[in-house]
Amino acid sequence: MKTPRNIYLIDGNSYVYRAYHAIKDLTNSRGFPTNAVYGFTNMIMKLLKEKRPDAVVVAFDSPAPTERHLVYEEYKAQRPEMPGDLVMQIPYIRKVVNALRLKTYEIAGQEADDILATLALRASSEGIDVFIVTGDKDMLQVLSDNVRIYDPMKDRVYSREYVLKRFGLPPERIPELMALTGDPTDNIPGVRGIGEKTACEILKDTSLMDIL
Numbered sequence: 001m002k003t004p005r006n007i008y009l010i011d012g013n014s015y016v017y018r019a020y021h022a023i024k025d026l027t028n029s030r031g032f033p034t035n036a037v038y039g040f041t042n043m044i045m046k047l048l049k050e051k052r053p054d055a056v057v058v059a060f061d062s063p064a065p066t067e068r069h070l071v072y073e074e075y076k077a078q079r080p081e082m083p084g085d086l087v088m089q090i091p092y093i094r095k096v097v098n099a100l101r102l103k104t105y106e107i108a109g110q111e112a113d114d115i116l117a118t119l120a121l122r123a124s125s126e127g128i129d130v131f132i133v134t135g136d137k138d139m140l141q142v143l144s145d146n147v148r149i150y151d152p153m154k155d156r157v158y159s160r161e162y163v164l165k166r167f168g169l170p171p172e173r174i175p176e177l178m179a180l181t182g183d184p185t186d187n188i189p190g191v192r193g194i195g196e197k198t199a200c201e202i203l204k205d206t207s208l209m210d211i212l
Contacts, residue, residue, distance in 0.1 A: 004054030007123050008047065008150070009116045011134035012060040012104070015040055016093060018135075018153065020086050033085040037092045044100065047133065047152060057119060058097050059105045059112040066109050078187045117142045131157070138183070141174035167200050176203055 019039025026035035048056070097104055105115045113136060120130045120142050130147040132139050139149055140163050149158040163171045180199040182190025194202070 003126060004128055006053055006129040006131065007055040007057065007119075008051060008053040008131045008133055009119055009123075010044075010047075010056065010058045011112050011116060011132070011136060012058045012097075013112050014134050014136060015043055015058075016086070016090070019043055020083070020089075033089060034092075036086055036089045037096065040093050041096050043152060044096070044102075048100075051131075051150075053131075055103075057103045057105065057116075059115040059119075061112050062106055062108045062110055064108045066111055066114075068111075113138055120147050138178075138186075141171050143171040167196075168204055169200060173203060173207075176207065 016036055019042075020036040023035040023039045026033070026038055028034050047053075094104070105119075107115060113134075116132055116134070116139065120132055123130050124144060124147045128146070131150045132142065132147070133150050133152060135151045135153060140158070143149065143158065143160045143163055145160060147160075150156075151158070160171055163169070163174065167174070167177060169177060177196070177199050178188075178190075180191050180194050180202065181196050182188050190199075
C-alpha cells in the first residue's frame with residue numbers, strides 16, 4: 001500500500017457539536033432532527049473537496065470514563081450532557097462516515113484528542129504531513145515541523161512557529177503552561193493569580209519541574 005503524502009485527522013466530536021450548534025430546527029418530514037447530520041456531512045464534504053487529502057481519519061470520544069476522570073473527578077464536570085436531539089443523530093452521523101469509507105477510531109477510556117495525538121506522532125515519524133482538524137488548543141502541544149492544526153471554522157492553519165511566536169515556548173512545553181494556567185473548558189484549575197502572560201514569562205526562564 002502506498003504511503004500517503006498527507007493525512008487529515010478529524011476530531012469527530014468537535015465536528016459534531018459545531019454542526020449541531022451551527023444549524024437549528026432542521027428536521028425531516030417525520031419531525032426527526034437532522035441538523036447535526038446535515039451540518040456534519042457538509043463540513044466533511046467541504047474538507048474532502050477543498051483539501052483533497054490523501055488519507056482521512058475520524059476519531060470519536062469514548063463514552064467510558066477516561067484516566068483523567070479517575071485521577072480528577074471534576075474533570076469536565078461542568079459540561080452538560082449531550083442534548084437528546086443530538087444523541088438521536090449520532091448513529092446516522094456514523095453511517096455518513098462509513099458511507100464515505102473514512103477510517104474511524106473510538107477506544108474505550110480514551111478521548112479523541114489522545115487518539116489524534118498518537119496517530120499524528122506515528123504518521124509524522126514516517127514523514128507524512130499531518131493536519132489535525134480541530135479547534136481545541138490542547139492539541140497545540142503536538143505541533144512539529146510536519147504536524148499542523150487546521151481550524152475549518154477559521155480556515156486557518158496553525159504551525160509550530162505560531163506557538164513559538166504567541167507563547168515564546170515550543171509546543172512540547174504547552175502542558176507546562178496549561179498546568180500553571182489551568183483549563184476552564186475542561187474544568188481544570190490553575191495556580192491562583194497566574195494567567196497566560198505570567199506563566200509564559202515564568203517558563204521562559206525555568207521548567208515546571210524545577211519550580212516543583
